[in-house]
Ligand SMILES: O=c1ccn([C@H]2C[C@H](O)[C@@H](CO)O2)c(=O)[nH]1
């Protein structure tokens with residue numbers, strides 16, 4: 637089991653701690669539980685799914701990477717598949733504040749990158765900031781997404797974001813988590829192909845500046861991330877952040893990246909390269925290659 641869970645695990649009720657420890661200890665644990673695992677945990681703890689989500693939040697928050705604030709936010713997104721997806725905030729020393737990942741963005745992106753196509757709700761240990769409310773308004777579940785906070789009545793994103801500005805205001809019908817394929821192609825090794833697949837799945841209906849990245853860590857594992865654009869532009873999540881979320885959820889350190897390949901559409905109106913290189917450099921990785929594919 638990753639040592640980051642030790643402290644949070646000790647704070648859980650006894651029956652939950654004993655039921656969840658073997659799951660956290662699995663070699664392939666990636667900060668997510670299947671519907672079947674959730675139902676077993678509910679039975680063993682006599683909790684319903686929502687009580688369980690609240691009870692698991694300390695484990696999600698234990699995944700936070702917070703060198704700046706030491707303020708650990710945990711989120712758990714629940715997919716239509718019945719899976720629970722952890723999310724946690726990530727901050728980067730030596731980069732800019734804009735590179736920060738919020739826990740809600742982490743949980744949403746974790747689910748999306750893993751193949752979930754609809755989210756039902758999200759449970760968070762603090763109230764979602766305005767930026768996260770706007771980020772989540774890009775989802776295909778829209779304002780019906782459930783929001784669960786400790787000590788509050790369950791509510792919808794719509795009630796937390798009245799008078800919302802969203803994709804429809806810009807006549808966009810393709811929403812975040814809708815499956816897409818941009819059919820770009822590149823030559824290159826396995827890491828380049830992984831980055832390409834991420835770019836082909838990216839959500840960038842406002843600019844069509846599709847991009848994706850793949851990272852290889854010192855242990856040889858590879859992680860990819862797709863760009864997620866937002867109707868309000870600024871809350872967009874760059875591809876590097878999506879890949880860092882996946883790397884972090886899998887229990888790897890952002891300081892152990894050896895190599896990165898960024899795939900971004902040729903002659904696009906945006907450019908991820910400089911910002912990506914700057915944040916990677918802050919994490920000690922100066923080995924970024926960039927590939928510009930063409931449409932097929
Ligand atoms: O909705 C929120 C608000 C803040 N944070 C994180 C961002 C930053 O890392 C830290 C302090 O704002 O908390 C979240 O993850 N979600």
Ligand SMILES: [Zn+2]
Nearest residue numbers: 738765767768
């Ligand atoms: Zn936020």
